[in-house]
Amino acid sequence: MTAAPAPLAITLGDPAGIGPEVILGAWTRLRAQRRTPPPAFVVGGPELLRRAAEALQIDCPIVPIADPSEALFASAIGLPVLALLDGPWHPASPSPEGARLALTSLQLAAKCALGGVASAVVTAPVSKGALAAIGWDYPGQTEFLADACARPYRDAVMMLAGPSLRTVPLTVHVALAEVPQLLSAELIVHKARIVAAGLTRDFGISEPRLAIAALNPHAGEGGQFGDEEARIIAPAIAALAAEGIAVTGPVPGDALFTPRARPGYDAALCMYHDQALIPLKALEFDEGVNVTLGLPIIRTSPDHGTAFDIAGKGLADPGAMAAAIVMASEMAAARAAARA
Incomplete structure (x- = not known):
C-alpha cells in the first residue's frame, strides 16, 4: 500500500505584490474547473489571506493548520x-516587514521540503530589491534554494515551461555585454546534462x-557575425552527442521557436x-512556469513578478x-513513480 504523498508547500511571496491574490485565485480556479487541487498548504499568512480574499471577493475559505500533516x-x-x-495585507505598499514575512515563508518552505514533510515548493513572487534592503544576499529565490540544498548555484538550472515550449537560459541575470565572456563549452555541457536528467x-x-x-x-554566418558557434557551442554539442544525449544545433534564434521547429525538441537551451x-512569455504568459532543475527538492513558480x-x-x-x-504535483508524482 503506497503512502499518501506529502503536500506541496506554497510560499506567500511579497505580501504587497500579487502573490496572495494569485494563490487564492489559483486555488478557486482549480476547484471551479473540477480539477481538485493537490494536497498543499500555504506557508504562513492565514489572516493576511483571509483579508485579501474578503477584499477581492474571492470565495476561498482559509483553514489555519498547525502542521503540514x-x-x-x-x-x-x-x-x-x-x-x-502572519502579517497585515497592504497591497502595492512594499515594506521591510513584508519582505521579512516573504523570506521567513521561503525559509520554512525549503525546510519542509528538505525534511520530507512537503513534496515540493511552489514560490510566489518576491521583490529582490525589498529583500536586499533587509540583508538578502542572493540573486533570486533559485540561488537561495540551491544554498539551502547545499548545492552550488551552477547546479540549479532555471527552466521555463509551458504547454508547448520549455526553455533554459544558460546565463541569467547578467548584462548582455557579459554573455559572450561567460559562455563556455563546459557550461553548456554541464547545464545540458542537468536538463536532460531533469526531463527524465x-x-x-x-x-x-x-x-x-x-x-x-x-548562427554566426560562417564566422562573419561572430565565432562563438564554432569555437564554443558546436564543441559542446559534439561532446553531448558523444554521451548519447539527443541534441541539435546551434540553431539560429529566429528559427528555433517557429511552429515547425518546436515539436522537434523537448527543451531549448538558450x-x-x-x-x-x-x-516563452509571448506564447505561454498566463501558463508559464519557472521550474528549478538540478536540486534534490522540486521547486516551481509562476513566471511573473510581484506586479506591485x-x-x-x-x-x-x-x-x-x-x-x-x-x-x-505532477513532478512530485513522477519522482514517486521512479522510486517505486
Missing part, C-alpha cells in the same frame, strides 16, 4: 494555511531531445535570459500560479 484533511474545507507566521526524472521523458540555440544572427524568456502596480485591484491572472501548482 493536517493539509490533506483541511483541504476538504478550504485552503490550508500554516499558522506559524521530473517529466517522465525517457529520451529527452535538446535544441541548442546559437548566440549570433544566422544563450541568454531574453532569448529564452521572450518566446496592479496588486490588490483584482486584475492579476492566477493562471500561471495554478499551472505551477499542477506542475509541482
Whole structure:
C-alpha cells in the first residue's frame, strides 16, 4: 500500500505584490474547473489571506493548520494555511516587514521540503530589491534554494515551461555585454546534462531531445557575425552527442521557436535570459512556469513578478500560479513513480 504523498508547500511571496491574490485565485480556479487541487498548504499568512480574499471577493475559505500533516484533511474545507507566521495585507505598499514575512515563508518552505514533510515548493513572487534592503544576499529565490540544498548555484538550472515550449537560459541575470565572456563549452555541457536528467526524472521523458540555440544572427554566418558557434557551442554539442544525449544545433534564434521547429525538441537551451524568456512569455504568459532543475527538492513558480502596480485591484491572472501548482504535483508524482 503506497503512502499518501506529502503536500506541496506554497510560499506567500511579497505580501504587497500579487502573490496572495494569485494563490487564492489559483486555488478557486482549480476547484471551479473540477480539477481538485493537490494536497498543499500555504506557508504562513492565514489572516493576511483571509483579508485579501474578503477584499477581492474571492470565495476561498482559509483553514489555519498547525502542521503540514493536517493539509490533506483541511483541504476538504478550504485552503490550508500554516499558522506559524502572519502579517497585515497592504497591497502595492512594499515594506521591510513584508519582505521579512516573504523570506521567513521561503525559509520554512525549503525546510519542509528538505525534511520530507512537503513534496515540493511552489514560490510566489518576491521583490529582490525589498529583500536586499533587509540583508538578502542572493540573486533570486533559485540561488537561495540551491544554498539551502547545499548545492552550488551552477547546479540549479532555471527552466521555463509551458504547454508547448520549455526553455533554459544558460546565463541569467547578467548584462548582455557579459554573455559572450561567460559562455563556455563546459557550461553548456554541464547545464545540458542537468536538463536532460531533469526531463527524465521530473517529466517522465525517457529520451529527452535538446535544441541548442546559437548566440549570433544566422548562427554566426560562417564566422562573419561572430565565432562563438564554432569555437564554443558546436564543441559542446559534439561532446553531448558523444554521451548519447539527443541534441541539435546551434540553431539560429529566429528559427528555433517557429511552429515547425518546436515539436522537434523537448527543451531549448538558450544563450541568454531574453532569448529564452521572450518566446516563452509571448506564447505561454498566463501558463508559464519557472521550474528549478538540478536540486534534490522540486521547486516551481509562476513566471511573473510581484506586479506591485496592479496588486490588490483584482486584475492579476492566477493562471500561471495554478499551472505551477499542477506542475509541482505532477513532478512530485513522477519522482514517486521512479522510486517505486
